[in-house]
Amino acid sequence: xxxxxxxxxxxxxxxxxxxxxxxxxxxAKPAVAFGAKYRIIDFALxxxxxSGIDTVGVLTQYQPLELNEYIGNGQPWDLDRAxxxxxxxxxxxxxxxxxxxxxTANAIYQNLxxxxxxxxxxxxxxxGDHIYKMDYAKMLRAHKETGADCTIAxxxxxxxxxxxxxxxxxxxxxxxxEFEEKPKTPKSNLASMGVYIFTAEKxxxxxxxxxxxxxxSKDFGKDVLPAMLAAGEKMFSxxxxxxxKDVGTISSLWESNMDLLGKEPAFDxxxxxxxxxxxxxxxxxxxxxxxxVLDNAMVALGCEIEGTVKNSLLAAxxxxxxxxxxxxxxVMAGTVIKKGAQVRYAxxxxxxxVGEGATVGEAAEKVSIAVLGRGVKIAxxxxxxxxxxxxxxxxxx
Amino acid sequence: MAFSTVGVIISHINDDNLxxxxxxxxxxxxxFGGRYRLIDFVLSNMVNSGVTTVGIVVKNNYQxxxxxxxxxxxxxxxxxxxxxxxxxxxxxxxxxxYTTRLEALMGITGFLTHxxxxxxxxxxxxxIAHMDIADVVxxxxxxxxxxxxxxxxxxxxxxxxxxxxxxxxxxxxxxIEINPRLRGKMNLYINVMVMSREFLINTIxxxxxxxxxxxxxxxxxxxxxxxRIFGYPHKGYFAAVDTLKxxxxxxxxxxxxxxxxxxxxxxxxYTKVRDSAPTRYLxxxxxxxxxxxxxxxxxxxxxxxxxxxxxxxxKGSLVKDxxxxxxxxxGGSVSLECVITDKNAVIRDGRKLAGCEEQPYFVPKGRML
Numbered sequence: 001x002x003x004x005x006x007x008x009x010x011x012x013x014x015x016x017x018x019x020x021x022x023x024x025x026x027x028a029k030p031a032v033a034f035g036a037k038y039r040i041i042d043f044a045l046x047x048x049x050x051s052g053i054d055t056v057g058v059l060t061q062y063q064p065l066e067l068n069e070y071i072g073n074g075q076p077w078d079l080d081r082a083x084x085x086x087x088x089x090x091x092x093x094x095x096x097x098x099x100x101x102x103x104t105a106n107a108i109y110q111n112l113x114x115x116x117x118x119x120x121x122x123x124x125x126x127x128g129d130h131i132y133k134m135d136y137a138k139m140l141r142a143h144k145e146t147g148a149d150c151t152i153a154x155x156x157x158x159x160x161x162x163x164x165x166x167x168x169x170x171x172x173x174x175x176x177x178e179f180e181e182k183p184k185t186p187k188s189n190l191a192s193m194g195v196y197i198f199t200a201e202k203x204x205x206x207x208x209x210x211x212x213x214x215x216x217s218k219d220f221g222k223d224v225l226p227a228m229l230a231a232g233e234k235m236f237s238x239x240x241x242x243x244x245k246d247v248g249t250i251s252s253l254w255e256s257n258m259d260l261l262g263k264e265p266a267f268d269x270x271x272x273x274x275x276x277x278x279x280x281x282x283x284x285x286x287x288x289x290x291x292x293v294l295d296n297a298m299v300a301l302g303c304e305i306e307g308t309v310k311n312s313l314l315a316a317x318x319x320x321x322x323x324x325x326x327x328x329x330x331v332m333a334g335t336v337i338k339k340g341a342q343v344r345y346a347x348x349x350x351x352x353x354v355g356e357g358a359t360v361g362e363a364a365e366k367v368s369i370a371v372l373g374r375g376v377k378i379a380x381x382x383x384x385x386x387x388x389x390x391x392x393x394x395x396x397x
Numbered sequence: 398m399a400f401s402t403v404g405v406i407i408s409h410i411n412d413d414n415l416x417x418x419x420x421x422x423x424x425x426x427x428x429f430g431g432r433y434r435l436i437d438f439v440l441s442n443m444v445n446s447g448v449t450t451v452g453i454v455v456k457n458n459y460q461x462x463x464x465x466x467x468x469x470x471x472x473x474x475x476x477x478x479x480x481x482x483x484x485x486x487x488x489x490x491x492x493x494x495y496t497t498r499l500e501a502l503m504g505i506t507g508f509l510t511h512x513x514x515x516x517x518x519x520x521x522x523x524x525i526a527h528m529d530i531a532d533v534v535x536x537x538x539x540x541x542x543x544x545x546x547x548x549x550x551x552x553x554x555x556x557x558x559x560x561x562x563x564x565x566x567x568x569x570x571x572x573i574e575i576n577p578r579l580r581g582k583m584n585l586y587i588n589v590m591v592m593s594r595e596f597l598i599n600t601i602x603x604x605x606x607x608x609x610x611x612x613x614x615x616x617x618x619x620x621x622x623x624x625r626i627f628g629y630p631h632k633g634y635f636a637a638v639d640t641l642k643x644x645x646x647x648x649x650x651x652x653x654x655x656x657x658x659x660x661x662x663x664x665x666x667y668t669k670v671r672d673s674a675p676t677r678y679l680x681x682x683x684x685x686x687x688x689x690x691x692x693x694x695x696x697x698x699x700x701x702x703x704x705x706x707x708x709x710x711x712k713g714s715l716v717k718d719x720x721x722x723x724x725x726x727x728g729g730s731v732s733l734e735c736v737i738t739d740k741n742a743v744i745r746d747g748r749k750l751a752g753c754e755e756q757p758y759f760v761p762k763g764r765m766l
Contacts, residue, residue, distance in 0.1 A: 285431035
């Protein structure tokens with residue numbers, strides 16, 4: 001019987017990402033642009049296809065239009081398949097009831113029908129808001145070897161940050177004896193990456209039980225995983241070593257972008273053995289003008305650069321006019337920085353216009369990142385202070 | 398009425414003009430402009446004009462073209478009906494593969510017969526133009542022409558562009574000259590023509606019966622009085638790429654903003670994508686007046702040059718007035734001036750190479766120096 005998939009991935013992409021403020025006004029967090037060319041979801045999708053997982057359900061809810069359009073038929077990730085491939089799963093009207101996805105577990109529960117079509121042995125749960133390269137096939141192998149019912153990918157985080165994460169307390173063999181969601185005084189620094197592999201029948205059983213439990217908040221971390229642990233199911237951690245970043249805040253998004261720069265970048269997106277697939281801009285090569293200065297920059301196709309770009313990333317079709325300076329910033333597609341304008345420590349969303357002589361952001365240490373939302377126009381000579389977040393045009397008044 | 402035109406691209410006819418670059422590939426897949434192949438321009442013109450079926454006549458060394466085109470999806474030509482259809486040569490004991498354009502067309506009568514579109518646009522691919530083919534077809538209909546030939550005002554002819562047209566006020570071509578003497582501005586036929594499919598099929602059958610071999614000599618010039626041949630003036634950008642010197646000059650022209658705007662500004666040029674990362678300019682890099690594609694890593698100095706995808710320029714190196722094709726690796730302290738490197742060339746540390754504009758120094762595909 002060939003009509004079967006060993007492992008089906010379910011990618012949670014419905015989150016609003018409210019801590020990204022203006023950047024997620026009209027799009028879901030996984031659709032936010034990253035690294036001069038990519039969108040956050042490219043990393044999870046690329047990991048799937050590079051790990052040999054060709055069946056992916058993407059659960060969308062918040063502002064799904066652009067995300068749906070971006071994923072399309074999945075062809076850029078080689079996920080346009082006759083059997084399998086990528087599928088957008090939105091909340092739907094059912095015969096008995098209709099509802100929005102109420103939590104991560106409920107979102108998966110509502111799509112049991114999708115998963116069961118593929119008669120899978122394993123279900124991989126992913127979230128669409130992390131930047132990392134991970135071979136899920138290795139993790140699946142570990143899951144089979146330990147005979148676990150659930151395997152949770154985990155990474156060591158700095159002790160002082162551990163209370164922001166779901167923390168796994170494990171025995172020496174890697175089995176989990178305790179799971180603490182954002183503990184005030186963490187017992188370990190092993191954080192859950194939000195990447196789970198479940199043996200399919202166990203997952204289905206616990207999701208059904210969770211759905212019937214009126215006290216449950218329908219969340220994996222808070223409800224399903226503790227319930228499994230309490231019932232004595234075999235749960236193992238899977239240690240991941242490498243770059244992994246949650247880009248849920250303005251500062252982490254900025255930092256993670258910066259990690260792509262340099263000769264030996266902290267995070268390398270150009271590894272031919274682990275390509276990051278994405279939709280590609282339809283644009284000619286970038287033009288670097290006579291007076292341009294490029295110093296430690298990542299620049300995408302279609303840019304026209306006459307000014308100075310330092311420690312920054314520019315996505316497709318960005319214009320930096322003569323005398324303009326862009327430093328320590330992330331500039332998304334189609335944005336124009338006019339003559340003599342200065343942009344420092346800022347994230348500029350798509351199609352922003354920074355007027356002539358305007359200043360956005362400040363270079364001082366410890367000032368937070370300024371953010372200009374999509375399409376925002378900054379008037380000539382206006383001043384946007386460091387850390388300011390704008391989603392409307394700004395004249396400086 | 399729906400736009401009903403099928404495209405035919407002759408991919409190889411002038412292969413001999415760029416022997417260096419087309420040694421391993423057909424003219425259509427000659428790299429151009431940092432991330433394109435020559436065929437991308439004519440294909441994009443067709444697609445942007447509403448053509449959804451394009452037959453591509455191939456003859457020799459077309460592996461690289463097949464690789465480039467894939468299923469045609471990048472041009473939106475992966476279609477249930479039509480899309481990109483490769484037309485390889487047919488030959489048996491009695492028939493050798495064709496050499497001329499007319500013979501190439503004779504070989505595709507099967508393809509033409511099975512299509513249903515009303516018109517056919519036939520084009521070579523060594524001319525780069527921004528052309529609205531729908532407008533040429535409209536003109537053809539309006540003039541009730543038998544054949545519409547597209548011309549561009551040029552002051553020099555060449556081995557692949559060698560016909561000049563003398564249209565009257567109405568646009569009807571009254572005289573076609575082959576290999577004209579140079580005399581200032583001429584209406585040079587740029588090897589793009591439109592006919593009705595039926596007319597083309599009949600013309601080919603007639604040519605087979607009579608044993609004709611040249612479209613220009615046996616059909617166009619002979620029948621200029623009896624056929625309604627019209628000239629369509631192409632006003633915008635046109636660049637013929639028919640010698641290595643031209644190839645170099647035409648690439649370099651793209652450093653001029655007006656040329657870039659004309660070629661890329663108004664519409665999209667589609668090409669194969671390969672998911673390269675954006676280009677990284679490392680600390681210490683100096684880049685000026687250059688066109689740089691994605692996937693490059695630049696640590697040295699690049700001036701007045703065109704870099705294709707995936708090029709590496711090492712520390713202390715200078716790349717000046719050069720065209721560096723895909724995945725070329727330039728080591729440290731290298732100096733290149735007026736150099737063209739083909740794909741996958743490797744220039745080792747400390748090498749110094751120089752050509753001149755009339756005769757750029759050419760480094761063949763995969764060569765390590």
